[in-house]
Amino acid sequence: MKPMTRAALVITATAALGGTSYRVITRRRRSGAAPAAGRRHVITVNRPLDEIAEVLPEPLNAYHGTIEVQLRAAPADRGTEISARALDDKVSDGDIRRLLRESRSLLEVGDVLQPGGPTTEPTALNSALRGATRHGREGGLL
Amino acid sequence: MKALQWQGVNKLAVGQVPDPEIRNAGDVIVKVNRTVTCGSDLHLLGGYIPFMEKGDVLGHEFVGEVVETGSGVRNHRVGDRVVVSSFIACGHCYYCEQQLFSLCDNGNTNPAITETLWGQAPGGCFGYSHAMGGNPGSHAEYIRVPFADVGAFTVPDAVTDERALFASDSASTGWMGADLGGVKPGDVVAVWGAGAVGQMAARAAVLLGAERVIVIDRYENRLRQAEKFSGAETLNYERTEVEAELRERSGGRGPDVCIEAVGMEAHTPGAQFLYDQVKQQLRLQTDRPAAVRDAIHACRKGGSVFVLGVYAGFVDKFPLGALMNKGLTVRGAQMHGQRYIPMLLDRMASGELVTEHLATHTMPLDDAPTGYRMFKDKEDDCVRAVFLPN
Ligand SMILES: NC(=O)c1ccc[n+]([C@@H]2O[C@H](COP(=O)([O-])OP(=O)(O)OC[C@H]3O[C@@H](n4cnc5c(N)ncnc54)[C@H](O)[C@@H]3O)[C@@H](O)[C@H]2O)c1
Ligand SMILES: [Zn+2]
Ligand SMILES: [Zn+2]
Numbered sequence: 001m002k003p004m005t006r007a008a009l010v011i012t013a014t015a016a017l018g019g020t021s022y023r024v025i026t027r028r029r030r031s032g033a034a035p036a037a038g039r040r041h042v043i044t045v046n047r048p049l050d051e052i053a054e055v056l057p058e059p060l061n062a063y064h065g066t067i068e069v070q071l072r073a074a075p076a077d078r079g080t081e082i083s084a085r086a087l088d089d090k091v092s093d094g095d096i097r098r099l100l101r102e103s104r105s106l107l108e109v110g111d112v113l114q115p116g117g118p119t120t121e122p123t124a125l126n127s128a129l130r131g132a133t134r135h136g137r138e139g140g141l142l
Numbered sequence: 143m144k145a146l147q148w149q150g151v152n153k154l155a156v157g158q159v160p161d162p163e164i165r166n167a168g169d170v171i172v173k174v175n176r177t178v179t180c181g182s183d184l185h186l187l188g189g190y191i192p193f194m195e196k197g198d199v200l201g202h203e204f205v206g207e208v209v210e211t212g213s214g215v216r217n218h219r220v221g222d223r224v225v226v227s228s229f230i231a232c233g234h235c236y237y238c239e240q241q242l243f244s245l246c247d248n249g250n251t252n253p254a255i256t257e258t259l260w261g262q263a264p265g266g267c268f269g270y271s272h273a274m275g276g277n278p279g280s281h282a283e284y285i286r287v288p289f290a291d292v293g294a295f296t297v298p299d300a301v302t303d304e305r306a307l308f309a310s311d312s313a314s315t316g317w318m319g320a321d322l323g324g325v326k327p328g329d330v331v332a333v334w335g336a337g338a339v340g341q342m343a344a345r346a347a348v349l350l351g352a353e354r355v356i357v358i359d360r361y362e363n364r365l366r367q368a369e370k371f372s373g374a375e376t377l378n379y380e381r382t383e384v385e386a387e388l389r390e391r392s393g394g395r396g397p398d399v400c401i402e403a404v405g406m407e408a409h410t411p412g413a414q415f416l417y418d419q420v421k422q423q424l425r426l427q428t429d430r431p432a433a434v435r436d437a438i439h440a441c442r443k444g445g446s447v448f449v450l451g452v453y454a455g456f457v458d459k460f461p462l463g464a465l466m467n468k469g470l471t472v473r474g475a476q477m478h479g480q481r482y483i484p485m486l487l488d489r490m491a492s493g494e495l496v497t498e499h500l501a502t503h504t505m506p507l508d509d510a511p512t513g514y515r516m517f518k519d520k521e522d523d524c525v526r527a528v529f530l531p532n
Contacts, residue, residue, distance in 0.1 A: 044236065046235050046239060078236065079236060101253070104235075104247060104248065105232070105247075105248040108232065108234040108235050109233075109234050109235075109248055109289075110214075111166050111167060111168060111214070112166075112248075113166060113232075113248060113251050113266075113289075114165035115165075115251040115252070115276060116165065116276070116278045116286050117160075117276065117277075118197075118276075119147065119159040119197050119199050120195040120196060120197030120198060121196070121197055123195075125196070126196065129195060129272055130195070132252075132254060132255065132272075133252045135254070136250075136252030136253065137251070137252075137253065137254070139255075139257075140254040140255075140257030140258055140263065141257050142257065
């Protein structure tokens, strides 16, 4: 089945409050969409849930309609878990890793660290490493 | 500007690179006054950390002067004399909040490599390969320092550049080994390696109240420094049976805390060295762990082993049985400099902590390739080579 390209950004916020839990779903344009095949990527941000639920960081907003995002308070108030999953073929796992990492940095620091340099030239030997570092926030296991 | 560049395995040259620029609001540009070789660089130089590119600028332990500040910088002004932590940390993430700065979530622009290798990515470091963010290092006329409000510290007037320099990396690393290794008053502490890091770990153990601190190496000049400046006892492992001697000096129990400050290129007398070297060259193990093995074997029951030496991957003949059955706590870390530098600068100002003796050789940046050769081969009793880029 083709992923739901028109499905809107779904934000589900779940938090435990005094033993009872509630789910907040905001900005939901279309419900009942089947989950896309891509797996869910999760990152924990060192900011409280209510602060993040108020305004999503720009990298996540930029993917409006093509990813599904869920927010949940991390256990023991250790920040907020943000999970995301592609709803569109055009969004890769790498895109999701990058935008989660950039969002975390924006939420925690207000900025995303830019690489320094470069002080190197492309050579036959370093092309694989240069390729990997150009997409440094897209790789890994997240 | 001029910078010392990695040109390939065991090849270094001074070349021209673009001047650094402010890229983030929290950056400052520092004009480097002094920058020093570190044992960690030898692992890069020897090709043991295969994430270097021809042209990368080395160096992560330095002191200098702020010459430009980003719009978001609050704690520093142009003209400030600063010493900078070798690890780059944001100050706000979960790990920074717990003072585990080298584990920062936002300090490495390239987390993919280390996350894939190790499961999770530590933070970034200056001049320490693309696995650690590919940040141009300090063996240069100028350096860009990200998150400067968190990682750069103004040096008090009472502390000279010569002394403050080592707060950047070796003194903070050594202090971390003793602190997180759990050194308590009255402890017997053994330190493997009498390089700058081992000497600083020994000094930290003394200042934290250890009853006996014993430093192990084979270079007499380094051992003499450890006695004189750290206030430690010493053992030359080529002349003594180290474990038996440690047992004797700790009432038969073994040291309470064992700090390893040697790293992945450890030397051992006899057949074990050949075995480890061949396995490393065949890529059957990435690191030579002789000193970690010894530390685990020598440590008392229920004691603690702290691994300060840098390791990249896998080792062979790891004494898991001793670790488990003796109930040891084994810990390691890249340095959390931001946690210790202000306290270290105070101790440097009061004279409790001296470091100048480590700088056995000081030279212009142009001579840095020679400096590294001397440092690597311990020529002329070199402990650390310091470069003056400006
Ligand atoms: N954890 C960190 O953040 C951090 C920071 C700085 C340095 N380091 C690491 O600490 C280690 C030491 O750094 P350094 O600058 O002092 O290096 P160094 O090369 O100057 O000193 C290492 C010393 O270990 C001695 N040695 C070798 N094999 C030994 C053995 N089997 N037993 C006892 N001593 C032995 C050597 O003779 C040498 O004197 C390196 O691995 C370096 O990468 C770690
Ligand atoms: Zn170092
Ligand atoms: Zn951080």
